[in-house]
Amino acid sequence: MNGRSVGKETKEVILTIPGAEIADAVMGCGTASGRDTDKIAKNGIDMQEMPGSGIRVPVHSKVAIRCSLKEYHETGDHYLYICNVEEVLANEAEEALFAWKGYAELRPAK
Numbered sequence: 149m150n151g152r153s154v155g156k157e158t159k160e161v162i163l164t165i166p167g168a169e170i171a172d173a174v175m176g177c178g179t180a181s182g183r184d185t186d187k188i189a190k191n192g193i194d195m196q197e198m199p200g201s202g203i204r205v206p207v208h209s210k211v212a213i214r215c216s217l218k219e220y221h222e223t224g225d226h227y228l229y230i231c232n233v234e235e236v237l238a239n240e241a242e243e244a245l246f247a248w249k250g251y252a253e254l255r256p257a258k
């Protein structure tokens with residue numbers, strides 16, 4: 149099961165900003181398709197339940213934005229998802245990971 153099918157069937161979507169501790173795993177996820185592979189298992193990402201949701205998120209998440217899917221559109225080789233934000237959770241203990249130089253580097257913004 150991948151994120152796209154979950155979102156379309158349950159109308160539930162969670163966007164996360166990953167924590168700096170899982171930078172290598174995030175790069176691994178960003179440079180491979182999850183169509184036929186379990187990227188969570190392959191990259192050894194520890195997951196946790198998110199309150200009020202059936203979707204798990206990485207333990208090392210700085211921010212998790214829980215959304216309800218309003219509509220989606222096929223736009224060529226991508227889907228465009230339009231969502232309502234239901235809840236935003238943040239973890240003070242994590243350092244937010246940002247992409248630099250396109251997606252060539254992942255590290256905190258400092």
Ligand SMILES: Cc1cc2nc3c(=O)[nH]c(=O)nc-3n(C[C@H](O)[C@H](O)[C@H](O)COP(=O)(O)O)c2cc1C
Pocket residue numbers: 174175177178179180181182183247251252254
């Ligand atoms: C750190 C990072 C690096 C990425 N690098 C690439 C890339 O080199 N080429 C690419 O087509 N998409 C890249 N992406 C975009 C998407 O992650 C990529 O389309 C997605 O992992 C495809 O997996 P999916 O088929 O499971 O959606 C990157 C994303 C991130 C977060």
